[in-house]
Amino acid sequence: MTTTSGTMNENKVALVTGAARGIGLATARRFLAEGYRVAMLDIDGETLSRAHAGLARTEDTLTLVCDVADDQGVAAAVAAIDAAFGRLDTLVNNAGVAVFKPLLETSYAEWQRTLAVNLTGPFLCVQAAAPVMARGGGGAVVNITSISGLRASTLRVAYGTSKAALSHLTRQQAAELAALNIRVNAVAPGPVDTAMAKAVHSPAIRADYHDAIPLNRYGLEEEIADAILYLCSARASYITGQTLAVDGGFDAAGIGLKTLRGG
Numbered sequence: 080m081t082t083t084s085g086t087m088n089e090n091k092v093a094l095v096t097g098a099a100r101g102i103g104l105a106t107a108r109r110f111l112a113e114g115y116r117v118a119m120l121d122i123d124g125e126t127l128s129r130a131h132a133g134l135a136r137t138e139d140t141l142t143l144v145c146d147v148a149d150d151q152g153v154a155a156a157v158a159a160i161d162a163a164f165g166r167l168d169t170l171v172n173n174a175g176v177a178v179f180k181p182l183l184e185t186s187y188a189e190w191q192r193t194l195a196v197n198l199t200g201p202f203l204c205v206q207a208a209a210p211v212m213a214r215g216g217g218g219a220v221v222n223i224t225s226i227s228g229l230r231a232s233t234l235r236v237a238y239g240t241s242k243a244a245l246s247h248l249t250r251q252q253a254a255e256l257a258a259l260n261i262r263v264n265a266v267a268p269g270p271v272d273t274a275m276a277k278a279v280h281s282p283a284i285r286a287d288y289h290d291a292i293p294l295n296r297y298g299l300e301e302e303i304a305d306a307i308l309y310l311c312s313a314r315a316s317y318i319t320g321q322t323l324a325v326d327g328g329f330d331a332a333g334i335g336l337k338t339l340r341g342g
Contacts, residue, residue: 088114092164093311094157096120096147096204097174099127101273102223105300106171109308111136118160118167121174122146147174147200148192157207167211169311172201173223175241182236190237197241198248205252209261217260219311222249223303224267226326242267246322253320262319264310269326272297290337293328 093110097103098119107117107130116139121127124144131142141163145152160167176196178189201222212218227235228242246265253263270276270288276297280288289295306325309315324330 091168093169094118095171103173105304109304148195166215179234193237213259220263222265226269265322269329
């Protein structure tokens with residue numbers, strides 16, 4: 080059933096990159112539930128097709144196979160959205176890659192690819208999408224950074240650096256695009272219970288995260304999607320250039336939570 084807010088959004092169009100799984104798919108579903116038409120972009124066409132087939136409103140979605148680091152591919156994808164829907168109101172730059180290796184073991188190719196997808200991708204997508212948004216009166220962009228871009232840790236030299244740079248790119252985009260009535264913000268997820276996290280986080284790693292997070296749990300993909308939707312909505316009409324950590328308090332806390340809880 081379409082909600083009241085969904086009725087208000089029934090003509091709006093959102094583009095979500097990295098939409099085949101995880102936070103991207105949860106975000107696409109959230110926008111569809113709110114009445115948006117949604118363009119789902121991902122480099123993995125097979126997984127994207129399966130995700131699309133499982134949606135409730137497939138007739139209001141468009142799937143696009145594209146590498147966000149390919150400037151011509153991104154331009155063609157945005158042109159396809161414009162041709163199909165005639166407008167674009169929201170862009171969620173969620174596509175990303177991660178390499179978890181020590182600094183001295185991270186190859187040049189891994190460094191380049193991580194920055195190409197996580198930083199250059201959002202640059203290219205905004206550059207392509209902004210003129211279409213501006214033609215329709217403006218819009219909202221949300222870049223998905225990471226708590227790893229706000230605080231350093233081991234094994235994240237490429238990933239963390241790319242996400243920290245994306246936070247600054249968010250501010251640059253916000254400052255320059257405000258004149259076009261385009262707001263740009265970022266969401267920095269903390270540990271989230273994605274399929275990838277479940278596969279690679281050992282029980283010991285999960286316990287360590289719980290010990291460091293005030294809310295004492297991993298986040299849910301849907302909770303990140305809700306934060307993204309808020310920043311794209313009219314409720315956030317005076318918010319731009321900000322990075323919102325959705326992390327259970329992880330970035331706010333220091334050490335000693337486990338001891339304090341036991342006390």
